[in-house]
Amino acid sequence: MDLVLEWLVIVVAIGIGWWLGRLQRKTQVHVEAAPRKHRYPKAFHYLFDAYDSPTLDSFIQTLPVNRDTIHLHLALANYFRRKGEIEKSTSIHQSLLSHPEAKSTFSDRITFELAQDYMAAGLYDRAESLFLELSLSREWKESAVDRLLEIYEHEKDWGIARDKALVLDLKRNRKTQVRVAHYCCEMAERALRRQDLGEARHLLKEALGYDRYSVRVSLLTARLLMLQEAWDEALTELKRLEQQDALFLVEAIPLIQEACAKLSDPQKRLRILQRIWGLQPSSRTMVALALAIAEASGNNNEAIEFLLGQLDEHPTLGGVRALLTLLMPFAESEPQRWIQIIKGVLDSLLEKSQAYCCTQCGFAGRHLHWQCPSCKSWSTIKPVPWS
Ligand SMILES: [Zn+2]
Numbered sequence: 001m002d003l004v005l006e007w008l009v010i011v012v013a014i015g016i017g018w019w020l021g022r023l024q025r026k027t028q029v030h031v032e033a034a035p036r037k038h039r040y041p042k043a044f045h046y047l048f049d050a051y052d053s054p055t056l057d058s059f060i061q062t063l064p065v066n067r068d069t070i071h072l073h074l075a076l077a078n079y080f081r082r083k084g085e086i087e088k089s090t091s092i093h094q095s096l097l098s099h100p101e102a103k104s105t106f107s108d109r110i111t112f113e114l115a116q117d118y119m120a121a122g123l124y125d126r127a128e129s130l131f132l133e134l135s136l137s138r139e140w141k142e143s144a145v146d147r148l149l150e151i152y153e154h155e156k157d158w159g160i161a162r163d164k165a166l167v168l169d170l171k172r173n174r175k176t177q178v179r180v181a182h183y184c185c186e187m188a189e190r191a192l193r194r195q196d197l198g199e200a201r202h203l204l205k206e207a208l209g210y211d212r213y214s215v216r217v218s219l220l221t222a223r224l225l226m227l228q229e230a231w232d233e234a235l236t237e238l239k240r241l242e243q244q245d246a247l248f249l250v251e252a253i254p255l256i257q258e259a260c261a262k263l264s265d266p267q268k269r270l271r272i273l274q275r276i277w278g279l280q281p282s283s284r285t286m287v288a289l290a291l292a293i294a295e296a297s298g299n300n301n302e303a304i305e306f307l308l309g310q311l312d313e314h315p316t317l318g319g320v321r322a323l324l325t326l327l328m329p330f331a332e333s334e335p336q337r338w339i340q341i342i343k344g345v346l347d348s349l350l351e352k353s354q355a356y357c358c359t360q361c362g363f364a365g366r367h368l369h370w371q372c373p374s375c376k377s378w379s380t381i382k383p384v385p386w387s
Contacts, residue, residue, distance in 0.1 A: 048079045053088075056080075060092060065099045070106055074113060081120055090117040108140050115147065124151050135167070142168060149179065153371070158186040170210070175378075181211035182370055182378050188220055192227070200224050215241055215248040216370055216379075222255050231259040235272070246280040247382050251368065253288050270296045282385035283316040284355075290322050300326040314386055317353065321346045355387040 048056060060076055063069055077092035093114040096102040102110060115130035128151050134144035145168055152161035162183040170177050184207035191200035201224060207217045218240045225234040238252040253273070260269035273289040286307070294303035307323045324339050324346075331339060354364035359382055361375035371378050 048076065053085070057088070065096065065102050067101065067105065070096070070102055073102075074106075074109070077113060077117075081117060086117055086121045090114065090121070093117060108134060108137055112140060112143065115144075119147065119151070124154065127151060135164075150376070153376070156186070158183045158190075162187075177210045178214075179378050181207040181214050182216065184210065185214070185216045185220060185370070192220065192223060195227075197224060197227060213244045214379075215244045215251070218244060219248070219251060219255070222252070226255065226259060226262075229262070231262050234259050235268075242279060245382075247385070249276045249280050250282050250284045250383050250385075252276075253284065257288070266292065266296045280385065281314075282383070283314065283318045283387055284383075286310050286314065286316070287318045287322040290319075290326065294326060300329065316386060317346050317350050321350065353387050355384055356381050357384050358382075 056076065056079075060073065063072065065073065073092055073096055077089040080086075080092070081089035093110050096110045097107070097114065111130055112134055115127045115134070118124070118127035118130065128148065131144040131148045131151070134140040135148065137144070145164055148164050149161050152158070152164065162180055165176055165180045165183070168176055170180065184203045188200045188203035188207065191197075191203060200220070204217050204221050204224065207214060211217070218237055222234040222237045225231075225237060235256065238255060241249050241252055253276070256272050257269060260266065260272070270289075270292045273285065273292050277285050277289050290303045290307045293306055294300045297303070304323065304326050307319055307326065311319045311323065321343055324343050328336060328339055351366070353366065355366055356368050357364045358372040358375060358377070358380050360372060360377045360380040363372050363374035363381070364384075365373075365381075368383070369381050372380050
């Protein structure tokens with residue numbers, strides 16, 4: 001590398017660090033800023049991208065530690081962590097914590113960044129102990145608890161996650177209310193699996209207190225009621241989805257079908273599916289309604305007419321598969337064999353279809369996740385009506 005250029009970049013970098021330090025001293029009452037408020041200038045990253053790792057290593061070793069350069073050290077460590085070079089970022093933060101001037105004025109910020117390094121390295125125990133320490137600080141409490149929740153979510157410690165989230169002011173934070181409601185739902189699902197209906201009911205009531213629009217609470221409450229053979233009450237509970245989020249009505253269809261079968265009431269099933277179809281048409285509702293029409297009418301003709309009419313407008317794989325199923329009894333033995341083959345092909349295509357999508361990051365998948373596996377947001381994955 002050209003020596004003049006290298007020196008020039010060092011001078012520019014120190015200049016930016018000095019300017020940033022000066023600006024912060026002018027504008028901040030407190031010495032340290034909360035992490036969400038702090039943004040490293042993009043210029044740092046463009047600058048670092050221009051150099052290879054050994055050059056940046058030499059640079060950081062020769063860079064003095066003082067109030068004017070501390071942000072440059074932190075920015076460089078952050079850059080290394082983003083690139084996956086966790087050992088380097090950890091080493092910079094540990095070294096800063098051993099420096100008296102950095103420690104006396106930026107201790108909490110550096111500790112927070114070090115804990116983030118530990119998280120990135122998968123050292124959750126170490127990260128947890130640092131975040132717990134920071135959660136006692138008024139200024140860092142919110143950010144530290146947010147990271148602690150990420151750790152407890154990763155470890156599926158839902159009870160600990162709920163208790164820790166409750167130290168935050170939930171009234172001001174709708175996102176955390178939704179998050180805590182899901183922690184209660186996770187625990188309620190565990191209780192349902194071990195047939196502890198009393199505990200499940202208690203947890204679902206608690207979840208509703210945090211998020212009264214939770215579709216997950218309604219679906220789980222309906223399951224709970226069905227375990228108690230309260231079929232009509234379960235159907236009433238599922239009706240709440242109409243107000244909460246009609247897109248999720250499709251998730252209620254298997255429960256509706258089971259409840260109506262237990263009630264031996266195919267007409268009720270038909271009426272409910274027709275209502276859902278009117279409120280929120282979808283591929284899966286179309287198929288369920290066609291099969292319900294066939295069962296209620298006692299023959300397939302009406303259901304075939306319904307599907308042919310809808311497939312013109314919404315040509316979906318599920319709809320075509322249902323149509324073939326209804327046509328099967330009318331076919332001769334040889335065409336029946338062809339229909340079976342085509343249905344097999346459609347089944348394998350349907351297995352690959354993406355019925356759910358995250359409204360936050362665009363993640364798409366075959367199954368419903370209450371927490372997006374990609375962006376980790378809660379309640380952002382929705383059913384795709386025409387998948
Ligand atoms: Zn997402």
